[in-house]
Amino acid sequence: xxxxxxxxxxxxxxxxxxxxxxxxxxxxxxxxxxxxxxxxxxxxxxxxxxxxxxxxxxxxxxxxxxxxxxxxxxxxxxxxxxxxxxxxxxxxxxxxxxxxxxxxxxxxxxx
Amino acid sequence: xxxxxxxxxxxxxxxxxxxxxxxxxxxxxxxxxxxxxxxxxxxxxxxxxxxxxxxxxxxxxxxxxxxxxxxxxxxxxxxxxxxxxxxxxxxxxxxxxxxxxxxxxxxxxxx
Numbered sequence: 320x321x322x323x324x325x326x327x328x329x330x331x332x333x334x335x336x337x338x339x340x341x342x343x344x345x346x347x348x349x350x351x352x353x354x355x356x357x358x359x360x361x362x363x364x365x366x367x368x369x370x371x372x373x374x375x376x377x378x379x380x381x382x383x384x385x386x387x388x389x390x391x392x393x394x395x396x397x398x399x400x401x402x403x404x405x406x407x408x409x410x411x412x413x414x415x416x417x418x419x420x421x422x423x424x425x426x427x428x429x430x
Numbered sequence: 431x432x433x434x435x436x437x438x439x440x441x442x443x444x445x446x447x448x449x450x451x452x453x454x455x456x457x458x459x460x461x462x463x464x465x466x467x468x469x470x471x472x473x474x475x476x477x478x479x480x481x482x483x484x485x486x487x488x489x490x491x492x493x494x495x496x497x498x499x500x501x502x503x504x505x506x507x508x509x510x511x512x513x514x515x516x517x518x519x520x521x522x523x524x525x526x527x528x529x530x531x532x533x534x535x536x537x538x539x540x541x
Binding site for chain 2: 362364368406413414418419421422423
């Protein structure tokens, strides 16, 4: 699986959009971009995934560049409860393919 | 609907004791994964089941670690003769083919 690079930490004001970047310059054509987050003392939570098109769900939006070498997770109106470690992971979407977690980005939402 | 559940949530063991950690996956999920998360680190893969078959156990750190899923549903991770370095959060995740959904984890402390 391709590696990802994320900033170690970011701050965001409550109510503002949080934009979390991820670089994955060695991504393969069949690898998807997945985002998970882990709130303190909880298991990781799936947020969203995409292949090449932008995706949106009730939690977030995922913007993938045309060359697929980077992506941005957008939380449109961050709340204090969004404070967590956010992991960007690239993987082939098939049975048995484990998740390889990097260090992630610590997002702190402040009032 | 019901998510992934794990029990116990917390376990304190004396060094040398055997422990068993249980995972109840989401009903109908074919795939089941176990991960280990040390303090301050991201989760690391331990083993993978597809139905009752253990197809990947490359992440198990030693032969003291054993996992089973005899009927393709509930899984148990057993650690024999626990050591202090086994202290960690043990996470279970289940999936169909795409996103993995995690349980809350079992926090194991070996004294």
